[in-house]
Amino acid sequence: MSESAEMLERRIDRLRAAVREAVVAGDREGARALRSELKSAEHAWEEALARVEGSAPEAVQPGTGERPGRVTPPGPLIPLREQVHQALSLLTVPAAPRLIVTVHEAFFAESFPVARLTSLRRDEERSFRSAPFARPYYICAALAADLLAPARGLLAISTWPMEKRVIGPLSPRVHFLTAAIRVAESIERIPGPDADVRRLLWRFAANIPGATGSAAAMDPRAVAEAAQAELQVHEAADLDVRRAAAQRGRRQLDDAGQLFGSRLQVRQPGGRAARGSGTAS
Amino acid sequence: MNGTEARLARIRGGAVPRSHNARTIAALASNPGCTRRAVLDAAGADKQRLAAYAGFPAPFGQSRFALTRGNAFEAQVKADGAAELLRLLREHLRLPIPEASYDDLSEVGGNASLELRHARTRSLLARTARSASDAADVAAGSDAASPANDACTASGASPAGGDSPAADIGTMFDHPLLRLEVGGRHAYLEPDLIAFQVCGQFHVIEIKSFAVIDGRADGDKVAAAAIQSAVYVLALRDALAELGVPPAAVADETILVCPENFANRPVAVSLDVRRQLTVLRRQLSRLDRIDDLLDLLPADLTFDLGPDDQGVPRRAPADLAAAIRQIEARYAPECLGTCEMCFFCREEARGCTAAFGREARDDLGGVEQVATVLRLARATPGAGQGPGPDSDPGGDLAEAAELLRTAARLRTESLGQRPESLGAAV
Numbered sequence: 001m002s003e004s005a006e007m008l009e010r011r012i013d014r015l016r017a018a019v020r021e022a023v024v025a026g027d028r029e030g031a032r033a034l035r036s037e038l039k040s041a042e043h044a045w046e047e048a049l050a051r052v053e054g055s056a057p058e059a060v061q062p063g064t065g066e067r068p069g070r071v072t073p074p075g076p077l078i079p080l081r082e083q084v085h086q087a088l089s090l091l092t093v094p095a096a097p098r099l100i101v102t103v104h105e106a107f108f109a110e111s112f113p114v115a116r117l118t119s120l121r122r123d124e125e126r127s128f129r130s131a132p133f134a135r136p137y138y139i140c141a142a143l144a145a146d147l148l149a150p151a152r153g154l155l156a157i158s159t160w161p162m163e164k165r166v167i168g169p170l171s172p173r174v175h176f177l178t179a180a181i182r183v184a185e186s187i188e189r190i191p192g193p194d195a196d197v198r199r200l201l202w203r204f205a206a207n208i209p210g211a212t213g214s215a216a217a218m219d220p221r222a223v224a225e226a227a228q229a230e231l232q233v234h235e236a237a238d239l240d241v242r243r244a245a246a247q248r249g250r251r252q253l254d255d256a257g258q259l260f261g262s263r264l265q266v267r268q269p270g271g272r273a274a275r276g277s278g279t280a281s
Numbered sequence: 282m283n284g285t286e287a288r289l290a291r292i293r294g295g296a297v298p299r300s301h302n303a304r305t306i307a308a309l310a311s312n313p314g315c316t317r318r319a320v321l322d323a324a325g326a327d328k329q330r331l332a333a334y335a336g337f338p339a340p341f342g343q344s345r346f347a348l349t350r351g352n353a354f355e356a357q358v359k360a361d362g363a364a365e366l367l368r369l370l371r372e373h374l375r376l377p378i379p380e381a382s383y384d385d386l387s388e389v390g391g392n393a394s395l396e397l398r399h400a401r402t403r404s405l406l407a408r409t410a411r412s413a414s415d416a417a418d419v420a421a422g423s424d425a426a427s428p429a430n431d432a433c434t435a436s437g438a439s440p441a442g443g444d445s446p447a448a449d450i451g452t453m454f455d456h457p458l459l460r461l462e463v464g465g466r467h468a469y470l471e472p473d474l475i476a477f478q479v480c481g482q483f484h485v486i487e488i489k490s491f492a493v494i495d496g497r498a499d500g501d502k503v504a505a506a507a508i509q510s511a512v513y514v515l516a517l518r519d520a521l522a523e524l525g526v527p528p529a530a531v532a533d534e535t536i537l538v539c540p541e542n543f544a545n546r547p548v549a550v551s552l553d554v555r556r557q558l559t560v561l562r563r564q565l566s567r568l569d570r571i572d573d574l575l576d577l578l579p580a581d582l583t584f585d586l587g588p589d590d591q592g593v594p595r596r597a598p599a600d601l602a603a604a605i606r607q608i609e610a611r612y613a614p615e616c617l618g619t620c621e622m623c624f625f626c627r628e629e630a631r632g633c634t635a636a637f638g639r640e641a642r643d644d645l646g647g648v649e650q651v652a653t654v655l656r657l658a659r660a661t662p663g664a665g666q667g668p669g670p671d672s673d674p675g676g677d678l679a680e681a682a683e684l685l686r687t688a689a690r691l692r693t694e695s696l697g698q699r700p701e702s703l704g705a706a707v
Contacts (some may be wrong), residue, residue, distance in 0.1 A: 098360065098612065101362065146390075147389070147390035149390035152387065152388060153386070168382075168386055169382035170381060170382050172361065172363070173359075173382070174361045175362065176362050205369070206365075207361075207364040207368045209371065209378070222395060234379065234381060263390055263391030263392060264391055264392045264393075264397070
């Protein structure tokens with residue numbers, strides 16, 4: 001029994017090296033296939049250890065949705081935009097692609113490479129402009145409160161009210177704390193959280209004062225309470241800024257601008273105005 | 282200024298200009314007599330490419346993996362509204378909880394032009410400095426009896442005015458763009474981050490990916506980080522001085538953020554850069570103006586590689602080397618660690634005592650050519666005739682020649698060798 005665990009460990013090391021090489025070489029398909037192989041190998045290793053301990057492994061690990069010992073075929077079962085929507089709906093705040101991927105991996109068992117999200121916002125904008133409001137929701141931008149330009153590296157859902165889609169100076173911290181509370185709540189609903197989920201919680205707990213003493217002793221409720229305590233300090237000020245920005249945005253921007261922002265363009269000398277997705281006056 | 286920019290653009294050729302950064306400015310300040318470096322850096326030429334094309338590729342340069350690791354660590358520290366960095370600042374500077382705002386200056390309304398970013402950086406810094414002094418005044422006025430510290434913590438915990446002054450003041454400024462005058466021109470500089478504390482000062486923050494293990498890190502790398510952060514402190518003080526803010530508003534201690542031990546967890550370390558600041562200020566003030574340096578060069582000088590339609594350079598390497606040699610350099614052994622042109626200049630300086638370093642050169646009496654040194658040491662007085670600029674040991678060389686001959690005589694006497702064997706031994 002311990003031998004098979006050792007063999008699995010060696011296989012896991014080889015797979016990890018292979019995944020890294022594939023990522024560095026830019027081979028996305030290969031990296032994805034290798035990643036799912038790695039995940040099943042790690043899972044088999046856990047099972048082997050559990051057998052050694054004498055407790056029967058559970059048939060399906062809660063929170064992963066994978067059947068043990070089976071390699072998940074590469075390729076998502078649902079479209080990318082739907083996966084992003086799931087993750088953002090869990091977080092209820094705008095988030096960066098890396099966090100979206102980690103949340104989806106931890107709670108919905110499917111991973112996708114961060115690089116695929118870079119063009120998502122642009123594609124969604126094009127789809128919206130060609131047929132406005134044709135889809136029930138769009139993955140859109142979060143807007144910076146001062147100039148209502150799309151904030152770098154953040155995605156949001158179009159069905160959220162504008163107040164939730166603008167970013168003031170305190171908003172990054174407020175969003176971090178809110179996301180921590182949502183993640184902690186979701187973890188409480190899972191009977192036996194696995195390593196991915198606990199790692200995600202640690203990512204929040206480590207940076208919230210009073211949330212936890214160490215990674216091993218994390219309690220989701222304590223994390224949520226600590227996050228709520230700090231949130232109360234920033235909330236009011238942040239909400240003021242966001243409300244004012246949302247009012248301005250509704251007044252000055254067209255539909256596409258309210259979802260995808262407007263960029264500051266420099267007028268060329270000679271009167272040629274540069275093209276933009278609406279100008280904030 | 283337009284004339285200077287045009288000439289620098291012609292020197293650079295068609296390549297995209299590479300901007301100054303703290304590293305190049307620090308290297309330039311430490312070797313102010315090197316015209317070649319001053320002109321190449323001002324023109325924004327890609328020194329690495331030029332050196333490699335002329336046949337002397339640089340012995341260093343950041344590997345792709347090191348760059349990736351550095352970028353990944355910086356992204357991790359700044360993720361989620363700089364969550365990890367905020368934790369470090371709260372522990373290290375005792376930053377109060379309400380001060381947590383984050384401003385991203387990498388773009389202005391989606392536009393990444395340098396002038397826009399610099400203007401916005403200046404306006405945010407001005408607003409911060411002004412709001413902070415207002416808040417401190419209000420707090421001090423409301424409770425005049427208490428000492429300044431109490432007033433500050435009171436204003437930090439419950440912002441006076443109540444209408445988001447904390448957001449107005451600003452705490453973390455990400456990718457700010459500053460300017461520093463170098464040789465009569467302005468160079469744009471981008472520190473990793475600037476942090477501001479209401480009852481404290483502005484702090485320059487440098488994020489590096491070399492590790493601090495058991496409280497110690499690579500001395501050279503820490504020293505380099507200290508000098509680079511000192512450059513940013515100078516630039517920030519200049520920017521604030523234009524707004525009428527005293528230089529004491531920027532802390533003398535910069536903060537270095539590195540991975541700790543063998544995990545990727547970041548740790549913050551203070552660097553005292555007062556000494557570096559004094560040295561840098563002095564060195565920068567002694568840099569020649571670029572205009573004056575350009576006046577000494579031929580008007581048609583260019584380092585353009587003459588790429589054809591596919592971008593393959595057509596210019597002969599020897600031709601490029603000749604063009605580079607038209608600008609005077611000042612090679613010193615320190616260049617091997619700081620400048621991509623080092624091998625080129627070292628080859629050029631072969632046979633000069635300067636290549637051995639300043640101390641050795643002074644020991645040899647300041648004589649410029651190694652051949653002359655040997656000749657002077659070997660020869661009897663008055664026999665130093667021959668071709669070359671230093672062949673006639675008259676005037677200022679006579680004393681040096683005398684000292685060298687004395688040294689040679691002492692050496693042969695102490696080693697018991699014959700004088701004629703001196704040349705072979707050296």
